[in-house]
Amino acid sequence: MNAVDTNVLIYVNDSRDPNKQAIAASLVAGLTEGVLIWQVACEYLAASRKLEPLGYDRAKAYQYIRDLQQVWYTALPTWAVINRAENLMIRFSLSHWDSMVVAACLEANVETLYTEDFGYSNIDGLKIVNPFKNL
Numbered sequence: 001m002n003a004v005d006t007n008v009l010i011y012v013n014d015s016r017d018p019n020k021q022a023i024a025a026s027l028v029a030g031l032t033e034g035v036l037i038w039q040v041a042c043e044y045l046a047a048s049r050k051l052e053p054l055g056y057d058r059a060k061a062y063q064y065i066r067d068l069q070q071v072w073y074t075a076l077p078t079w080a081v082i083n084r085a086e087n088l089m090i091r092f093s094l095s096h097w098d099s100m101v102v103a104a105c106l107e108a109n110v111e112t113l114y115t116e117d118f119g120y121s122n123i124d125g126l127k128i129v130n131p132f133k134n135l
Contacts, residue, residue: 001073003035003105004028005115006043008131013048013056013064023131027114034072037104039097041065041074075108092123102126 004027011017011024028034048061077100084103088094094102098117105113105126112127120128 001033001035001108001110002031002112002114003037003075003101003108003110004031004040005101005113005117006040006047007116008114009040009044009064009068010047010051011132013060014051015054020132027131028068031072034068035105035108035110036065036068036072036074037101037108038075038077039100039104041068043097073108075104075110077104078107081107088123092120094118 004024008024008027011020012028013021015021044065045058045061048056048064049058051061052058081100081103084106085096085099088099088102089096092099092102101115102113102118102123106124110126112129114129114131116130116132118128118130122128
């Protein structure tokens with residue numbers, strides 16, 4: 001299974017960087033075994049507000065998340081994720097929110113997380129891929 005971080009979902013709907021938008025859109029469209037991390041969905045809804053000047057409004061953002069929910073498994077938060085996140089923060093010097101995403105991926109048996117935000121290629125068996133690395 002695969003998951004994407006908030007930044008990838010934002011690029012899908014952000015026309016200001018056509019190269020990143022094309023990569024993100026292709027990646028998301030091709031993930032048939034996707035996992036929507038609850039925190040990522042919530043972060044997306046908040047972060048997508050910066051796209052309002054481009055005509056991307058709140059209704060579109062909510063509909064986008066609902067559409068993803070229909071095709072991807074949604075990983076809901078648990079106490080095990082919070083406990084695991086604390087351990088990851090200590091061991092990898094991650095922020096609280098980044099450690100929560102990684103912990104949620106690990107708890108949901110995600111194999112690959114696509115994001116541009118991490119300086120690691122692997123955390124406890126979770127493969128971390130920057131899809132924009134070659135830009």
